[in-house]
Amino acid sequence: MxxxxxxxxxxxxxxxxxxxxxxxxxxxxxxxxxxxxxxxxxxxxxxxxxxxxxxxxxxxxNSGSIGLDDSVPCEATKSDTGNNKFKALFGGSRTHNEQILVRSCGVIVSRATFYNAEAVSNVLLFVQKTFSVPRAFKPEHFIYDTNCNAKQQVLARPEEWSWFLDVGMTVDVFHFLHKHKVGHEFCQEHCNPADHPELMGPDGRTWFFNTSIAEQTNVWLGGYHSICREMLPAKYNFFLDEMIRLHIELTVAKLAADGQNPRRRVARTTSF
Structure with missing residues (x-):
């Protein structure tokens, strides 16, 4: 027991x-x-x-986590209009957030500035453009904290988002456990990482990847918030790009020192 x-x-x-x-x-x-x-x-x-x-x-x-109507939006949903109310602006305009794409090994792939809201359509466009450049390799899985909304948008508009139809779209383990209702049918059916055996370790009880690596990298990136908040665009972009470049170099060096091969690509074997 x-x-x-x-x-x-x-x-x-x-x-x-x-x-x-x-x-x-x-x-x-x-x-x-x-x-x-x-x-x-x-x-x-x-x-x-x-x-x-x-x-x-x-x-x-816990009666609050069962028996929900699936027509009710998932509580992890992020507003398409952002978290700011309309008001008069008499000073400089600020961005909404910095979005980063991170490999499971901790290497940052791309960065984008979102200006008004973290809308899932913008996230999908960001991911697609990142992995559509020459010599880029399309990922097998895309893990995102509100992938339930992103997946619904992909299925609702398959012609527009056909790029994602063969990509596994799940929610990271932490957010799936704590931010997504058990009774939300779509989340449980389409975005549960346990539904993908390739994400599990050999013992079937632990995870092969750290699905929260992006959130952990966000903590590192957030340390520069107070430094960047008053920068103008040119210096802002230059500073963040340089910090990310140095972070990538340190991460790759650490992986190599640990006996890993971060520059080697594993052939794709899974389809969805």
Whole structure:
């Protein structure tokens, strides 16, 4: 029982459990069976022993994370209009955020400045343009914290976003666990990283890649925020590009020192 308790705390175990429950509740063929809410494991749990010394596990179901209408937007959705209200501007205009693409090894691939909002359409365009330049290799997976919205846009407009139809689009493990509702059908069906065995390690219990590497790199990049906030565009872009270039050199050198080969490309073997 103790082993099961700690096993349930593993991200891979939790995501696989969610995926299995989603498939049970929403089978691809036939009428969906009725799923007992008591089987949901998203609430708190505790242990009690009876007079005979038998230990039992008890769970308190979190009703706020089950039974949601899938028509309700995912709570991890980012506003297309940004987080700023309309107001008079009597000073300099500021950008909304810096967006970066990071390889799973930690090497930054590209950077883009978003001016008004982090709209998923802009993110998709950013990714497509980055990997459409000469000698660029299209990725097999694109991991993004609101990929549920990006994936819906791709499926809704397959002619416009055909570039993404053979790319795996999942949410990183941290955001999938903490920002996406268990009852959101589309998220569970299309964006659960546990649904892609190639993302799992040989033991099937740990992740082959660090899916949160971009968020961790954002922490490093955010350290320059106070330095850059008053820079004009030319100096701003030059400074960030140079810092990222140095970061890439240090990352590649560290990977090489650890016995890795960051300059070698592995042939693509997976299709979606």
């Amino acid at each position: 103790k082993r099961l308790h700690y096993e349930r705390g593993r991200a891979a175990f939790t995501l696989w459990d969610r995926l299995q429950k989603h498939r049970l509740a929403h089978p691809r063929d036939g009428a969906p069976p009725v799923v007992d809410p008591e089987d949901d494991d998203e609430g708190e749990e505790w242990f009690e022993s009876d007079a005979n010394g038998n230990v039992k596990i008890h769970r308190d179901i």
